[in-house]
Amino acid sequence: MRSVLFSVCTSTLLVSSxxxxxxxxxxxxxxxxxPDGYGQSSQTMARDYVSLLRNGENPKAxxxxxxxxxxxxxxxxxTQASDNLITDSAASxxxxxxxVKTYNDAIGVDPKGQPVGSILEAAKMEGFKTGLVVTSTIxxxxxxxxxxxxxxxxxYEKIAEHEIGYSHPLGPQxxxxxxxxxxxxxxxxxxxxxxxxxxxxxxxxxxxGFHIMQDRAAFDDLKKGHSKTADxxxxxxxNDDQLKYEIDRSRTxxxxxxxxxxVDTALTSLDRATKRTSxxxxxxxxxxxxxxxxxxxxxxxHLHEVLMYNEVMSYVxxxxxxxxxxxxxxxxxxxCGGLTLNGFNPLPLKAVSMSIEHVTRLWAxxxxxxxxxxLADTLLPGYGLAGLPAADIDTLLANxxxxxDLTALLSRxxxxxxxxxxxxxxxxxxxxxxxxxxxxxxxxxxxxNWDNTQLPGYIExxxxxxMGKVTKRLRAxxxxxxxKREVGGPDHTHSH
Amino acid sequence: MRSVLFSVCTSTLLVSSxxxxxxxxxxxxxxxxxPDGYGQSSQTMARDYVSLLRNGENPKAxxxxxxxxxxxxxxxxxTQASDNLITDSAASxxxxxxxVKTYNDAIGVDPKGQPVGSILEAAKMEGFKTGLVVTSTIxxxxxxxxxxxxxxxxxYEKIAEHEIGYSHPLGPQxxxxxxxxxxxxxxxxxxxxxxxxxxxxxxxxxxxGFHIMQDRAAFDDLKKGHSKTADxxxxxxxNDDQLKYEIDRSRTxxxxxxxxxxVDTALTSLDRATKRTSxxxxxxxxxxxxxxxxxxxxxxxHLHEVLMYNEVMSYVxxxxxxxxxxxxxxxxxxxCGGLTLNGFNPLPLKAVSMSIEHVTRLWAxxxxxxxxxxLADTLLPGYGLAGLPAADIDTLLANxxxxxDLTALLSRxxxxxxxxxxxxxxxxxxxxxxxxxxxxxxxxxxxxNWDNTQLPGYIExxxxxxMGKVTKRLRAxxxxxxxKREVGGPDHTHSH
Numbered sequence: 001m002r003s004v005l006f007s008v009c010t011s012t013l014l015v016s017s018x019x020x021x022x023x024x025x026x027x028x029x030x031x032x033x034x035p036d037g038y039g040q041s042s043q044t045m046a047r048d049y050v051s052l053l054r055n056g057e058n059p060k061a062x063x064x065x066x067x068x069x070x071x072x073x074x075x076x077x078x079t080q081a082s083d084n085l086i087t088d089s090a091a092s093x094x095x096x097x098x099x100v101k102t103y104n105d106a107i108g109v110d111p112k113g114q115p116v117g118s119i120l121e122a123a124k125m126e127g128f129k130t131g132l133v134v135t136s137t138i139x140x141x142x143x144x145x146x147x148x149x150x151x152x153x154x155x156y157e158k159i160a161e162h163e164i165g166y167s168h169p170l171g172p173q174x175x176x177x178x179x180x181x182x183x184x185x186x187x188x189x190x191x192x193x194x195x196x197x198x199x200x201x202x203x204x205x206x207x208x209g210f211h212i213m214q215d216r217a218a219f220d221d222l223k224k225g226h227s228k229t230a231d232x233x234x235x236x237x238x239n240d241d242q243l244k245y246e247i248d249r250s251r252t253x254x255x256x257x258x259x260x261x262x263v264d265t266a267l268t269s270l271d272r273a274t275k276r277t278s279x280x281x282x283x284x285x286x287x288x289x290x291x292x293x294x295x296x297x298x299x300x301x302h303l304h305e306v307l308m309y310n311e312v313m314s315y316v317x318x319x320x321x322x323x324x325x326x327x328x329x330x331x332x333x334x335x336c337g338g339l340t341l342n343g344f345n346p347l348p349l350k351a352v353s354m355s356i357e358h359v360t361r362l363w364a365x366x367x368x369x370x371x372x373x374x375l376a377d378t379l380l381p382g383y384g385l386a387g388l389p390a391a392d393i394d395t396l397l398a399n400x401x402x403x404x405d406l407t408a409l410l411s412r413x414x415x416x417x418x419x420x421x422x423x424x425x426x427x428x429x430x431x432x433x434x435x436x437x438x439x440x441x442x443x444x445x446x447x448x449n450w451d452n453t454q455l456p457g458y459i460e461x462x463x464x465x466x467m468g469k470v471t472k473r474l475r476a477x478x479x480x481x482x483x484k485r486e487v488g489g490p491d492h493t494h495s496h
Numbered sequence: 497m498r499s500v501l502f503s504v505c506t507s508t509l510l511v512s513s514x515x516x517x518x519x520x521x522x523x524x525x526x527x528x529x530x531p532d533g534y535g536q537s538s539q540t541m542a543r544d545y546v547s548l549l550r551n552g553e554n555p556k557a558x559x560x561x562x563x564x565x566x567x568x569x570x571x572x573x574x575t576q577a578s579d580n581l582i583t584d585s586a587a588s589x590x591x592x593x594x595x596v597k598t599y600n601d602a603i604g605v606d607p608k609g610q611p612v613g614s615i616l617e618a619a620k621m622e623g624f625k626t627g628l629v630v631t632s633t634i635x636x637x638x639x640x641x642x643x644x645x646x647x648x649x650x651x652y653e654k655i656a657e658h659e660i661g662y663s664h665p666l667g668p669q670x671x672x673x674x675x676x677x678x679x680x681x682x683x684x685x686x687x688x689x690x691x692x693x694x695x696x697x698x699x700x701x702x703x704x705g706f707h708i709m710q711d712r713a714a715f716d717d718l719k720k721g722h723s724k725t726a727d728x729x730x731x732x733x734x735n736d737d738q739l740k741y742e743i744d745r746s747r748t749x750x751x752x753x754x755x756x757x758x759v760d761t762a763l764t765s766l767d768r769a770t771k772r773t774s775x776x777x778x779x780x781x782x783x784x785x786x787x788x789x790x791x792x793x794x795x796x797x798h799l800h801e802v803l804m805y806n807e808v809m810s811y812v813x814x815x816x817x818x819x820x821x822x823x824x825x826x827x828x829x830x831x832c833g834g835l836t837l838n839g840f841n842p843l844p845l846k847a848v849s850m851s852i853e854h855v856t857r858l859w860a861x862x863x864x865x866x867x868x869x870x871l872a873d874t875l876l877p878g879y880g881l882a883g884l885p886a887a888d889i890d891t892l893l894a895n896x897x898x899x900x901d902l903t904a905l906l907s908r909x910x911x912x913x914x915x916x917x918x919x920x921x922x923x924x925x926x927x928x929x930x931x932x933x934x935x936x937x938x939x940x941x942x943x944x945n946w947d948n949t950q951l952p953g954y955i956e957x958x959x960x961x962x963m964g965k966v967t968k969r970l971r972a973x974x975x976x977x978x979x980k981r982e983v984g985g986p987d988h989t990h991s992h
Contacts, residue, residue, distance in 0.1 A: 420838035449567065
């Protein structure tokens with residue numbers, strides 16, 4: 001194991017830090033995991049829930065069982081944007097991906113709107129294989145910042161073009177993309193498209209040698225015939241919109257792969273593709289919808305997204321033990337929902353089998369004649385609120401804001417509180433893992449409190465790649481191609 | 497530096513953990529710091545406040561300045577009690593001090609009401625010097641657990657007796673006590689006593705060789721004439737009740753010493769007293785009133801207590817750099833108030849110069865003729881709410897619940913939210929520090945997520961002392977002396 005002495009390179013917007021230089025452990029591969037919108041209380045809620053179930057649901061049993069993420073805690077991360085103490089996923093994602101402090105809405109650009117190279121692009125430039133695996137749309141802010149450069153996060157069509165290399169100045173940067181957002185890759189002539197133009201990104205991808213998957217069957221075929229069809233590059237988009245919440249997906253597991261299944265497939269592919277190459281891989285995995293459930297103040301959906309994140313953390317730890325030339329860091333981009341556990345009893349969450357997103361979708365689609373019975377007999381039991389008094393059901397029907405009312409009722413039942421439908425300014429937890437001496441070195445170097453912009457500098461040091469070189473090449477193409485920042489646009493700290 | 501291989505000893509109530517054994521760094525001295533009721537958002541609030549002031553109060557300036565505690569983050573701590581997912585300071589304090597999971601209200605006893613030896617008592621037994629420095633009453637739960645064993649935290653008279661050695665089965669255990677709670681040490685014949693009996697604990701202490709300080713003048717004399725009067729043991733109680741909030745104390749700094757001043761004096765005394773002995777010292781320092789300000793949902797008082805905690809952390813780090821034979825760990829016993837930063841702008845806190853405790857005390861004591869003018873011209877400006885519209889002042893006067901109304905107004909102004917007047921279940925942050933290789937070893941060993949019961953095992957390993965030996969000696973005296981647990985008593989997660 002060789003080591004290099006390296007200074008954490010921060011952007012022009014310097015951040016003071018206690019530890020400014022390291023001896024980096026060398027590793028071939030880096031796995032970066034973002035549990036979007038995951039706060040410290042999210043993990044406590046999930047751990048206490050699991051521990052209670054294992055303890056026979058006795059709330060007086062003091063035994064707690066650590067979840068996988070617990071065992072890899074090494075510090076905390078500061079999250080603010082350049083223009084707001086409360087960040088959105090775009091600004092904090094750009095910090096994670098590119099090491100610069102920037103404004104809310106920015107995708108891979110600095111506060112002046114200039115493109116900045118990402119750690120994924122820097123790895124690609126040096127011959128590493130690269131991957132993005134998410135449960136949101138693949139062109140959502142958190143994956144976007146690794147392979148797109150646009151002034152506004154809501155330029156979804158443009159982001160999809162960049163991610164697949166269609167209009168990225170340096171061509172395709174990502175060897176493997178898995179997630180949702182299929183509609184952005186289809187021309188508007190397709191009735192399921194959400195593009196405003198005729199660009200057919202899946203056709204483009206195919207022409208560039210990408211294997212295309214558009215449903216679970218294709219994903220399963222890839223897994224089964226891994227030796228034949230799993231050659232990179234590939235793209236798998238399993239929903240036109242976001243992938244389903246895990247609480248909903250697990251009712252119909254054949255509809256879409258889980259995050260864990262996608263991670264398993266992606267790591268297997270990246271490992272195979274780099275077995276005989278001089279360079280390894282960089283992959284960003286996002287447990288995207290922890291954040292969405294936070295915005296919705298949906299305690300049960302949030303819980304199951306957090307449990308899935310912990311399953312992925314457990315899988316990745318085992319993977320690294322078997323592939324010790326690999327390091328992992330994981331931190332949320334920000335907290336979401338202002339979750340606190342103020343009178344806490346997570347057991348009522350056990351009866352919930354649907355997200356509030358699914359409940360309200362069913363409610364809107366209901367065209368039967370007995371709305372009251374449908375609510376009382378189907379939706380309320382599905383949301384863990386069976387047996388609500390008739391008067392409360394009257395109120396729900398009269399209020400006509402089922403989502404907000406049910407999430408509030410469930411949260412009260414479980415003794416949790418949400419202070420906002422947006423993000424908060426609080427620090428988030430940093431996790432890290434490596435096997436043996438690499439792991440010791442990672443813990444000793446990266447324990448502490450970090451600015452979000454400092455993390456990619458560590459990955460640069462480990463993989464010996466350079467984001468600055470990418471920035472130079474991007475700017476050689478001019479900067480007009482990133483588009484213009486909308487001034488006075490919506491405040492995205494309240495919209496994911 | 498010698499090392500010993502050691503297994504973390506947990507109580508009969510085992511807690512699963514990823515890391516079960518260490519190579520301990522050897523050190524002569526251990527400093528344990530408890531910021532009572534300090535959550536992750538408390539630190540973000542304080543850091544952002546300081547950074548904003550340094551940045552010319554420009555909320556769009558992205559530069560953040562780390563506070564001292566930030567630079568020593570190493571992990572997180574789980575806090576639940578044996579009988580409640582939400583702990584009080586007694587149960588979590590007993591976990592920190594004695595390594596056992598116990599019920600809310602328990603002071604140095606296990607769930608069966610049996611006494612358990614503390615890390616302070618174990619250090620004392622092996623010849624270490626010991627100290628407790630707090631800003632609460634000295635017989636409050638957090639200091640109590642280190643040198644008292646009673647079934648109920650509200651047995652304040654008994655706790656004071658134990659702490660000074662009057663009725664502790666092993667005699668005086670603490671060489672240095674600094675804090676509040678003077679009234680519990682005076683016989684009821686004294687009009688300022690809060691005892692129900694004639695026991696004169698200060699007189700008893702004097703007879704055992706303690707130097708007694710009852711005001712700031714005596715404290716200053718100790719500091720000035722340090723070479724003559726600073727010999728241990730000593731006790732300094734500077735208020736009959738809790739010491740003042742820092743935001744109030746700093747207006748009249750001559751009234752009481754600050755936590756920082758007490759820490760400076762205590763460490764100097766302990767260092768002097770152990771210069772030529774074979775063993776060093778153990779000290780527990782508590783920034784007690786972070787918690788009280790959380791219970792009161794008093795954002796500005798909370799902020800200034802957290803800033804004082806960071807000053808102490810900075811002082812202790814410098815102390816350890818100058819005295820490298822010393823290690824430090826620091827973690828809150830629990831979060832308090834459910835603080836989240838959901839629309840955050842800490843700048844309005846700058847105008848606040850009084851705690852809500854002081855405001856309501858002034859309000860209750862006011863006997864002038866123009867209550868409205870007193871409120872508008874004195875109390876509201878003191879609480880950072882100058883210029884409130886006349887209609888709002890009408891409402892305040894009509895509501896007649898000034899404390900709750902003003903804290904809510906200030907919190908809204910600063911964009912912070914409190915979800916409870918009690919504690920929450922969330923994990924808290926673990927900090928640690930050591931100089932050079934000892935520090936590296938501490939970071940590598942103690943990075944991670946820990947149960948609160950696991951921390952004293954580490955101190956045992958470092959100092960090579962044994963809490964089990966103390967437990968045996970305590971139980972040799974029978975167990976009736978700890979008293980009986982009140983069943984169905986008040987829920988102390990809502991009362992400190």
